[in-house]
Amino acid sequence: MKGRILGIAGPTVSVDIPGLKLYDMVQVGKAGLTGEVVRLESGRAVVQVYEDTRGLAAHEPAFGMDVPLTVELGPGLLGGMFDGLQRPLERLRDQAGPFLTSGAPLLPLDRDRVWRFAPARQAGDEVHAGELLGEVQEGALLHPVSAPCAGRVARLCAGDFTLGESLGEMADGRQIPVIVPWPVRKARPYRRKLSPTQPLVTGQRIIDFLFPLALGGTAIFPGGFGTGKTVLEQAVAKFAALDIVVYVGCGERGNEMAELLEEFVTLGDPRSDLPLMQRTIVVVNTSNMPVAAREASIYTAVTMAEYYRDLGYHVLLLADSISRWAEALREISASLEEMPGEEGYPTYLTSRLAAFFERAGVVETLGGKVGSLSMILSVSPPGGDFTEPVTQACLRAAGAFFMLDTSLAQRRHFPAINWFQSYSLYQANLVAHFEARVSSRWGELQRSCQRLLQREETLREVTEIVGIEGLQDTDRLVMSVAERIRQEFLCQNAFTEDAFSAPEQTLARIAELIGFYDQAESRLQQGVLLEELLKE
Numbered sequence: 001m002k003g004r005i006l007g008i009a010g011p012t013v014s015v016d017i018p019g020l021k022l023y024d025m026v027q028v029g030k031a032g033l034t035g036e037v038v039r040l041e042s043g044r045a046v047v048q049v050y051e052d053t054r055g056l057a058a059h060e061p062a063f064g065m066d067v068p069l070t071v072e073l074g075p076g077l078l079g080g081m082f083d084g085l086q087r088p089l090e091r092l093r094d095q096a097g098p099f100l101t102s103g104a105p106l107l108p109l110d111r112d113r114v115w116r117f118a119p120a121r122q123a124g125d126e127v128h129a130g131e132l133l134g135e136v137q138e139g140a141l142l143h144p145v146s147a148p149c150a151g152r153v154a155r156l157c158a159g160d161f162t163l164g165e166s167l168g169e170m171a172d173g174r175q176i177p178v179i180v181p182w183p184v185r186k187a188r189p190y191r192r193k194l195s196p197t198q199p200l201v202t203g204q205r206i207i208d209f210l211f212p213l214a215l216g217g218t219a220i221f222p223g224g225f226g227t228g229k230t231v232l233e234q235a236v237a238k239f240a241a242l243d244i245v246v247y248v249g250c251g252e253r254g255n256e257m258a259e260l261l262e263e264f265v266t267l268g269d270p271r272s273d274l275p276l277m278q279r280t281i282v283v284v285n286t287s288n289m290p291v292a293a294r295e296a297s298i299y300t301a302v303t304m305a306e307y308y309r310d311l312g313y314h315v316l317l318l319a320d321s322i323s324r325w326a327e328a329l330r331e332i333s334a335s336l337e338e339m340p341g342e343e344g345y346p347t348y349l350t351s352r353l354a355a356f357f358e359r360a361g362v363v364e365t366l367g368g369k370v371g372s373l374s375m376i377l378s379v380s381p382p383g384g385d386f387t388e389p390v391t392q393a394c395l396r397a398a399g400a401f402f403m404l405d406t407s408l409a410q411r412r413h414f415p416a417i418n419w420f421q422s423y424s425l426y427q428a429n430l431v432a433h434f435e436a437r438v439s440s441r442w443g444e445l446q447r448s449c450q451r452l453l454q455r456e457e458t459l460r461e462v463t464e465i466v467g468i469e470g471l472q473d474t475d476r477l478v479m480s481v482a483e484r485i486r487q488e489f490l491c492q493n494a495f496t497e498d499a500f501s502a503p504e505q506t507l508a509r510i511a512e513l514i515g516f517y518d519q520a521e522s523r524l525q526q527g528v529l530l531e532e533l534l535k536e
């Protein structure tokens with residue numbers, strides 16, 4: 001399907017290609033820039049171009065590719081670094097240098113890389129559709145390959161192969177696919193959704209203990225400038241107990257991304273001893289990259305995450321920050337002259353975000369396995385104002401909310417999660433799990449901890465009037481223990497050994513603090529002086 005460019009307005013280009021469908025991919029100009037059809041009119045289609053449109057001229061050729069924006073799924077995604085259109089950044093750099101050139105054609109998965117395939121079946125076997133044919137060793141993970149249809153296996157490779165060659169064929173001539181193309185805007189299918197009942201252990205005490213996350217759950221970290229969103233997301237990416245992490249650097253600083261990558265290449269995964277990078281997929285669209293591809297980047301990332309979920313793994317998608325994605329959406333919507341909603345964001349912002357969150361969950365896959373996709377998105381509300389549209393839209397859809405508090409960050413209390421404003425809808429379900437696996441006192445200690453923090457807050461108002469000396473000893477004890485809870489338990493420095501705390505350690509630490517409080521309180525009753533108790 002061929003045509004020409006009619007007009008160009010920033011990242012949107014109108015073309016006269018006949019027969020286009022909404023969301024079809026289009027290549028525009030001599031440079032072959034990639035774009036997507038976002039509006040159709042009679043005789044004219046509007047294309048949102050994902051690359052820099054500078055230098056593009058009217059009347060240059062345009063091609064309709066007759067497919068929607070699609071990614072490649074298969075072995076080799078793990079450890080990979082891609083841009084928002086799934087172009088492999090490392091191989092691009094090796095080929096064309098460190099500066100991204102527009103329209104460089106490179107397939108996302110390396111066709112020359114050698115993989116090892118361990119067959120479970122052999123030529124001549126009768127199999128049913130979706131039956132396991134064998135596994136590819138991908139880093140520490142086994143990557144299952146299933147039969148594309150029912151029938152007899154005509155040929156199946158054993159040992160080394162490359163993605164460029166075929167793995168085998170069925171008797172009816174059908175190839176056994178290792179690379180699966182998938183349109184990014186369409187959620188991948190599963191048999192059924194299950195309710196999230198297992199915890200996602202992050203290693204952050206305040207999260208795991210007070211506001212636990214569930215595997216397959218969704219959470220947001222909204223916080224103003226410098227409140228620790230990036231540090232927290234990266235700490236979770238490093239330590240969370242999961243098979244695979246997909247990290248989307250969405251419109252944030254390039255140097256932070258570079259540091260993260262460097263760390264991931266050198267740091268080992270405690271569970272497999274392989275570099276962390278081997279279980280990580282990074283999608284980058286940093287602030288210095290073309291803004292339009294940012295809108296697509298979260299879909300590219302979530303599709304890869306769903307793919308590993310479908311292989312039966314537990315996957316976490318982290319995006320920093322979804323606000324930059326919403327800004328890209330706003331920019332595109334404005335250039336299409338759509339009717340603006342609140343603060344200029346398109347009216348469909350909430351439904352788009354909700355549909356995105358909907359792609360998380362625990363599922364029974366088509367192959368009968370259980371896999372999960374959890375999501376944690378950071379939100380950067382301008383001026384730290386949580387009533388702005390993006391935070392509000394996320395709030396409605398997410399299962400947990402960690403409010404990052406500017407005043408805590410200023411006092412260098414990190415992670416600056418406000419313990420009064422944050423919540424997790426998974427908490428009630430997960431307490432039972434922790435009580436069964438870690439300690440039967442989990443729920444009781446959680447309530448004691450919350451009660452002490454709450455009493456401290458009330459007493460703080462009193463001390464502002466009467467001073468600390470005006471308090472009774474029992475109240476001063478509460479103030480003293482609550483302070484220790486804040487400093488020794490809730491604070492967790494991401495740059496020291498303390499960065500990760502296993503649930504058992506978390507529980508031991510809070511049990512010690514609450515135990516001290518209970519004992520001290522009963523000794524106060526017996527007439528021991530507070531000063532002496534606090535000295536111990």
Ligand SMILES: Nc1ncnc2c1ncn2[C@@H]1O[C@H](COP(=O)(O)OP(=O)(O)OP(=O)(O)O)[C@@H](O)[C@H]1O
Pocket residue numbers: 223224225226227228229230231232380414415492493494495
């Ligand atoms: N858990 C932590 N432990 C120790 N220091 C932290 C922690 N979290 C944040 N900090 C400190 O706060 C600084 C700012 O954190 P970060 O860059 O994550 O903020 P941000 O919310 O991502 O900011 P921005 O809105 O600019 O993206 C860090 O450089 C670090 O010094």
Ligand SMILES: [Mg+2]
Pocket residue numbers: 229230231252
């Ligand atoms: Mg940041």
